[in-house]
Amino acid sequence: xxxxxxxxxxxxxxxxxxxxxxxxxxxxxxxxxxxxxxxxxxxxxxxxxxxxxxxxxxxxxxxxxxxxxxxxxxxxxxxxxxxxxxxxxxxxxxxxxxxxxxxxx
Amino acid sequence: xxxxxxxxxxxxxxxxxxxxxxxxxxxxxxxxxxxxxxxxxxxxxxxxxxxxxxxxxxxxxxxxxxxxxxxxxxxxxxxxxxxxxxxxxxxxxxxxxxxxxxxxxxxxxxxxxxxxxxxxx
Numbered sequence: 001x002x003x004x005x006x007x008x009x010x011x012x013x014x015x016x017x018x019x020x021x022x023x024x025x026x027x028x029x030x031x032x033x034x035x036x037x038x039x040x041x042x043x044x045x046x047x048x049x050x051x052x053x054x055x056x057x058x059x060x061x062x063x064x065x066x067x068x069x070x071x072x073x074x075x076x077x078x079x080x081x082x083x084x085x086x087x088x089x090x091x092x093x094x095x096x097x098x099x100x101x102x103x104x105x
Numbered sequence: 106x107x108x109x110x111x112x113x114x115x116x117x118x119x120x121x122x123x124x125x126x127x128x129x130x131x132x133x134x135x136x137x138x139x140x141x142x143x144x145x146x147x148x149x150x151x152x153x154x155x156x157x158x159x160x161x162x163x164x165x166x167x168x169x170x171x172x173x174x175x176x177x178x179x180x181x182x183x184x185x186x187x188x189x190x191x192x193x194x195x196x197x198x199x200x201x202x203x204x205x206x207x208x209x210x211x212x213x214x215x216x217x218x219x220x221x222x223x224x225x226x
Contacts, residue, residue, distance in 0.1 A: 032209060032210045044218060047212055051210020051212075088150050090150070093155060094152060096150040096152060
């Protein structure tokens with residue numbers, strides 16, 4: 001079973017700053033199967049990125065995904081107040097990473 | 106619009122079973138997999154398994170093998186997840202989510218609102 005490890009666990013940043021979130025797999029993952037989700041308190045997760053780098057419908061272009069093999073990255077170019085949330089990566093049909101909380105500094 | 110609507114909250118005793126439903130609307134139910142994901146309070150997301158509503162084929166996470174059953178009723182566009190031999194650690198919010206295959210990827214693009222299952226004596 002592939003294990004996804006996200007880092008850091010918590011990212012403390014100010015609005016307008018850049019956020020870089022990491023997702024590392026214990027073995028190679030097909031990019032087609034790597035997705036990123038955003039979750040806010042009391043809400044269901046929301047799809048942000050699929051296929052490692054494609055934005056889902058309605059997702060602002062400040063969100064971008066990259067990577068391949070075992071190392072994947074979600075970047076938020078300039079944090080907006082509504083971006084403070086928890087972010088998860090997942091290999092479709094398998095486990096999620098432990099999540100990264102992006103909090104206001 | 107495309108949506109998944111789940112059944113209401115459940116309270117169960119240890120050792121019992123729970124069956125959560127997920128009704129799809131706004132799309133062809135048999136064209137997309139349904140996945141189940143759970144989340145204990147303050148914890149991360151835990152993938153439980155998937156079901157193909159067209160064939161009924163399923164795939165379960167190893168952790169839940171033997172305890173989870175995913176089924177469907179195509180006549181009412183509804184998927185079900187039944188978890189048996191409940192214990193306190195199964196207390197969580199359970200989500201269904203649609204698995205969608207894009208041109209260059211596959212992911213969970215539509216989520217239900219979640220169903221809270223509480224296991225308590």
